[in-house]
Amino acid sequence: MEEKVIEVNFGPQHPSTHGVLRIKVKLDGEIIVDAQPIIGYLHRNAEKLSEMGTYPKALIYMDRLDYVAAMNMELGYVLAVENLMDVQVPERAQWIRMLVVELNRIASHLVWLGTHGLDMGMLTPFFYCWRERERILRIFDEITGSRLLYNYMSIGGVYSDVTPKALEMIKEWESDFVDKLNEIGSIFQKSYIYVARTKGVGKLSRDDIISYGVTGPMQRASGMKRDVRKDTPYLFYDRVNFEVPVREEGDVYARFLVRMEEMRQSAKIVSQVIEKMPEGEFYNKKYSKPMLVRLKANGESYVPTESPKGEFGIYIIGDGSSIPYRVRIRSPSFANLSSVPTMLKGYKIADLTASISSIDPVFGEVDR
Amino acid sequence: MISVESETKLKSGIRVVYVPKENIFQYLKERKEEGFDTLLMITGVDYRDHLEVVYHLLSTRTNERLVVKTKTDGEVDSVTSLWKGANWHERETWDLVGIKFRNHPNLRRILLAEGWVGHPLRKDYPMDKKQYVNLGDDGEDRVSFDNKEGY
Amino acid sequence: MSDSILVTSLDEALRWGTGKSLWPFTFGLACCAIEMMSAMGPDYDWARFGSDVFRDSPRHSDLMIVSGTVTKKMAPRIRRLYDQMAFPKFVISMGSCASAGGPYVRGYSVVDGVDQVVPVDVYIYGCPPRPEALIQALKMLQDRIVAGKVRH
Numbered sequence: 001m002e003e004k005v006i007e008v009n010f011g012p013q014h015p016s017t018h019g020v021l022r023i024k025v026k027l028d029g030e031i032i033v034d035a036q037p038i039i040g041y042l043h044r045n046a047e048k049l050s051e052m053g054t055y056p057k058a059l060i061y062m063d064r065l066d067y068v069a070a071m072n073m074e075l076g077y078v079l080a081v082e083n084l085m086d087v088q089v090p091e092r093a094q095w096i097r098m099l100v101v102e103l104n105r106i107a108s109h110l111v112w113l114g115t116h117g118l119d120m121g122m123l124t125p126f127f128y129c130w131r132e133r134e135r136i137l138r139i140f141d142e143i144t145g146s147r148l149l150y151n152y153m154s155i156g157g158v159y160s161d162v163t164p165k166a167l168e169m170i171k172e173w174e175s176d177f178v179d180k181l182n183e184i185g186s187i188f189q190k191s192y193i194y195v196a197r198t199k200g201v202g203k204l205s206r207d208d209i210i211s212y213g214v215t216g217p218m219q220r221a222s223g224m225k226r227d228v229r230k231d232t233p234y235l236f237y238d239r240v241n242f243e244v245p246v247r248e249e250g251d252v253y254a255r256f257l258v259r260m261e262e263m264r265q266s267a268k269i270v271s272q273v274i275e276k277m278p279e280g281e282f283y284n285k286k287y288s289k290p291m292l293v294r295l296k297a298n299g300e301s302y303v304p305t306e307s308p309k310g311e312f313g314i315y316i317i318g319d320g321s322s323i324p325y326r327v328r329i330r331s332p333s334f335a336n337l338s339s340v341p342t343m344l345k346g347y348k349i350a351d352l353t354a355s356i357s358s359i360d361p362v363f364g365e366v367d368r
Numbered sequence: 369m370i371s372v373e374s375e376t377k378l379k380s381g382i383r384v385v386y387v388p389k390e391n392i393f394q395y396l397k398e399r400k401e402e403g404f405d406t407l408l409m410i411t412g413v414d415y416r417d418h419l420e421v422v423y424h425l426l427s428t429r430t431n432e433r434l435v436v437k438t439k440t441d442g443e444v445d446s447v448t449s450l451w452k453g454a455n456w457h458e459r460e461t462w463d464l465v466g467i468k469f470r471n472h473p474n475l476r477r478i479l480l481a482e483g484w485v486g487h488p489l490r491k492d493y494p495m496d497k498k499q500y501v502n503l504g505d506d507g508e509d510r511v512s513f514d515n516k517e518g519y
Numbered sequence: 520m521s522d523s524i525l526v527t528s529l530d531e532a533l534r535w536g537t538g539k540s541l542w543p544f545t546f547g548l549a550c551c552a553i554e555m556m557s558a559m560g561p562d563y564d565w566a567r568f569g570s571d572v573f574r575d576s577p578r579h580s581d582l583m584i585v586s587g588t589v590t591k592k593m594a595p596r597i598r599r600l601y602d603q604m605a606f607p608k609f610v611i612s613m614g615s616c617a618s619a620g621g622p623y624v625r626g627y628s629v630v631d632g633v634d635q636v637v638p639v640d641v642y643i644y645g646c647p648p649r650p651e652a653l654i655q656a657l658k659m660l661q662d663r664i665v666a667g668k669v670r671h
Contacts, residue, residue, distance in 0.1 A: 009507075012596055015575035019552075020593060039594045040479040042549060045626040047464075048488055052625070060622055066556055067550035082476050083380050111553065130560035131615055137557075148553060148647050210405050211426065213453035224428065301379040302424070302435075315411060315424070328411045330424070335409075338456040367479060480628065481592045493611055495627060503595035517592035519630050 001358060005033055010040050016119045016353045019036070019238050019363035023356075025342070027349060033345040035352070038335060042367040050327040055081055055295050056155060058327060062314070063149045065329065066365040069108035071100045072307040074153040079234060080314045081155055084301040086111060087287060092280040093157035098235050099170075099273045100152065101325075102266045106177075107136045110262050110310040112360045113184065116256070119357040135173050142166045155295065157283025168276060174271050178264055185260050198252040202343050202355035205250065212342070213335040216310025218359065221258045222250035228306040240272045252358040262308075294322045309333050331365040381457040383433040392438045393445040396423065400450055403427045404434055407447070410457035412465030414490045419467055421448075446472040475512040483511035529669075534543070537581075537607060538664035540569045543581035544604070546597075548587025551614040551647045556587050558650035568657055583637075583659075586655075587624060588616035589630045601637045607619040609669065611641045611656055618642045640669060 010023040015191050020041035026034040046065065050058035062077040063070045075097060082089060102119045110133045115127030143166045144152045146161070152159050204214070209222050219226055227244045231235040245261035247254040287295070297318035304313040310332025317326040336359050343355055372385040372395075387395045404425040411422040421444050423436040438444065446469035447454045458469045459478040466487035469475060475483060481501045486493055500518030504510045512518060547555055559565050559573070574580040577600050589597065600609070612633050615621040621629035633639065640663070641656045663669055 011545060012593060013600060020548060031460065040477075040481070041590060041596075042588065043479045043592065043628050044588050044623045045488065045628055046623075049623065049626060064550055064622075068553060080380075108539055127561045130557065131562065132555070132560045134560070147649065149550060165449065186420075208452075211452040213407055213409075213451070224429060299379050300384075302382060303380050311408070315409075315422075326407070326411075326413050330409045335453055338453055342452075493627075495625075498627070499591075501591040501595065503599065509592065509595075519591055519598075519636055 001027060010352075016357070017080060018115060018361055021337075021356070021361065021363065023352075025344075025349070025352070030348045030350075032347055032349060032352065035341055037340050038365055039337070039363070042363045044364075044368065046368045047327055047329065048102065051324060054322050055297065055324060058324065059153075060151060062329075063151060064364055065331065065368065066108075066307060066309065066312075066333070066362045068111045068362060069104050069308050070149050071097075071152065072305065072312060075101055076303070076305045076307070076312045077314050078153045079303040079305065080301045080316050081297070083303055084297045084299055084316060084318055085155070085295060087156050088284060089157055090281040093275055093282045093284075094279055095277040096158050096162055096282060097153065098237070098240075099162070099270060099277070100288050101235075102273070103136055103139065103170075104271045105266050105308045106263050107133050107271075110136075112259065112308075116357050117188070119353045120197065121192070122187070122191075125184055125187055126274060128180075132180060132184075133178070134328050139169050139173065140224075143148040144167060154283065154287075156287035157281070159283070160231070161209060162277075163284045170270065170274060174267055177267055181260070181263055181267075187300050188256065195253065197282070197351075198256065198354055198358075199249075200251050201347060201351045202252045202358060203250045204343055206237060208339060208342050213337040214310070214339055215279045216306075216308070216332055216336065217255055217262065219310070219338055220245060221247050221254040223248045228304050228311055232304060234303065234305060239276070240269050242266075242269050251352050278280065284343045296320060296322050297324075304330075307332060309362065310336060311366070329365075329368055331368065333359075333361045333363075333365045336362050337366055370398060382433045382435055384437060386437050386439075389438045389440045389444055392421075392436070393447060396425075396436065396447055397450060399425060399434065399436070403429060404432070405429075407451040407453055407457075410454060410461055412461040412467045412489070414465060416491055419465065421424050421461070421467060427486065443468045443470060444465070445470050448472060463487070466490060472506065481509040483509060485511070485513075534665055534667055541582040541609070541661070542572055542574050542580045543570055543584055544577055544600075545573050545575055546583055546585060546600070547623060548585070548589070548593070549616065551586035551617070554647045554650055555584060555613065555653065558653045563650040563654065563655040565654065565657075568654070568661070570657070577601075578605060580604065581607060582609050582611065584611045584613055584664045585617045585633045585637075586613040588621060589636065591628050591630055592600045594630050594636050597633065597636050607669075609658065609660060609664075610637050610639045610640045611643065611653075613643045613647060615644055615646050618644060621646065632650075638670065 005026050005028050008025045012020045012022045022038040024036045045059040062073045065073045099200045110129045114126040116127035195265045226245045242265045245258050298320040300317045302315045317327040319325040370391045374386045376384045404427045406426040408424040413420045425434045463477045502510050502518035612618050617633045623629045641660050643656045
């Protein structure tokens with residue numbers, strides 16, 4: 001009897017892919033021989049449209065790149081443009097930016113946790129994680145006016161101040177968040193089936209990580225202690241205490257543990273920020289009317305930041321006019337997803353959903 | 369040792385070097401052996417009379433960053449044998465800007481449908497001529513300029 | 520006797536049954552999908568309106584919620600999935616990208632609205648719309664089905 005290799009298509013609509021991803025899988029019995037991802041089903045030409053408008057107008061496209069962590073995307077763009085134009089930002093605005101960025105990191109990891117449980121067949125963590133996430137989204141509703149896509153940061157500061165009512169809500173949230181998080185984590189860690197399904201699955205070695213350019217929690221779960229907030233600090237990350245979690249194994253269970261610990265560390269940063277935040281202005285008055293002031297920029301700039309998925313930055317080339325010449329988005333999920341053929345080779349087909357969901361791809365960012 | 373043509377800095381302090389396009393593979397190989405072990409991204413830029421390819425490198429031991437640029441008129445050597453992650457970045461640069469990479473194992477379109485005509489991020493791409501996509505019986509895409517043949 | 524017997528016609532009973540138990544099809548494309556998941560979640564509970572189960576196969580579901588931007592590469596696949604659903608079937612187009620192209624309307628690879636691909640019953644505007652807007656759209660669709668004002 002001859003062995004045949006059959007080809008199966010995980011189409012763009014599939015209940016367990018985190019968006020529109022298509023994978024062509026070659027199977028020999030139950031073992032995966034080859035897996036090629038096909039992307040491009042959400043290509044919304046953000047880069048070309050940014051070249052057709054002014055600098056403040058391109059901010060709305062940056063929001064919609066990684067739509068679960070929109071504040072991080074806006075921060076990457078705003079830091080690069082302010083660096084290009086030499087804009088001074090007041091101190092209170094930088095502390096407010098740190099606060100919303102860390103809150104959004106927790107919200108993004110909660111989305112990952114809920115959908116990861118759904119992929120592994122567990123329905124309860126989905127509801128628990130979304131209940132916690134709603135509390136954070138109500139805080140954002142109070143500060144910015146919107147739940148998911150904010151358009152909150154501007155060149156020179158932020159759009160509105162953090163009111164005393166918002167600070168009350170944050171203090172009430174952080175008083176019991178870590179206990180609830182430990183409760184959700186124990187659902188996963190005490191489940192024998194979950195641990196058996198994820199230990200030893202989807203391993204990436206250190207050489208593969210460096211060769212593919214993978215960054216973020218996947219890199220930290222394979223033994224490399226790298227975090228842009230500690231290596232090249234931006235905003236005021238050198239004035240707060242936090243740790244970077246690292247694990248050695250490199251499998252799906254290690255990535256789960258790294259992301260859980262990151263949420264606890266982010267909560268620690270939030271409680272330090274609301275104590276250290278000074279009074280003052282929250283925007284630079286000279287740039288308060290961007291439609292009247294035509295902001296011109298000349299030169300090139302790239303400022304790396306740490307988004308929940310990895311290293312994120314925007315490489316801007318300006319030619320002296322008020323319209324950007326080239327806006328190139330370095331998206332972490334694009335590089336993380338290109339490691340799929342190496343990650344899946346030799347494993348069984350039931351391990352495919354666990355591995356893909358541990359990468360945590362967001363397709364607004366992969367396809368741009 | 370390959371020497372550089374010229375050197376400058378980005379506004380945020382990262383070093384930028386210009387290298388002629390015949391020596392780009394050798395230069396990047398030397399930098400990789402020297403310690404710049406991560407390739408962050410590959411970009412293509414269309415300056416109306418020539419094209420440029422930009423490489424962003426990072427060293428994980430010393431935290432140093434380096435930007436390498438080269439001018440070309442359409443073809444450059446591929447670096448997939450040095451970094452496996454360059455595969456998808458080069459496919460995207462071919463797809464959107466139109467720069468061909470020699471010795472690439474699989475140079476096909478990645479973000480747009482197969483059969484698309486033109487490279488959209490060039491400055492002379494006609495935005496008013498729309499193309500339409502439909503699905504053939506074999507499961508692959510068919511692209512045409514006719515309004516009635518697709519969406 | 521009169522409060523234990525219900526008199527109606529078969530048509531009305533069928534329309535009432537169809538409208539009050541619509542089973543949606545998981546079809547999240549982009550950012551609006553996260554708000555759709557919030558509407559399913561514990562705070563804005565969607566299951567109290569009859570749609571507790573999200574079926575994954577198009578053959579088992581009768582409501583398709585297109586949430587997110589429709590690109591040219593994805594549009595023929597949407598048409599194929601719509602053709603695989605069984606009658607009676609309904610479509611809600613959620614968000615301004617699916618209704619009219621959204622902020623990407625000048626692009627080269629975006630379809631201006633999903634009504635160029637499938638026939639739509641209810642449009643929702645917003646970027647992204649709040650979960651309460653999605654629940655209002657569901658109620659609107661249910662009322663129209665019960666009153667008999669839909670296509671089939």
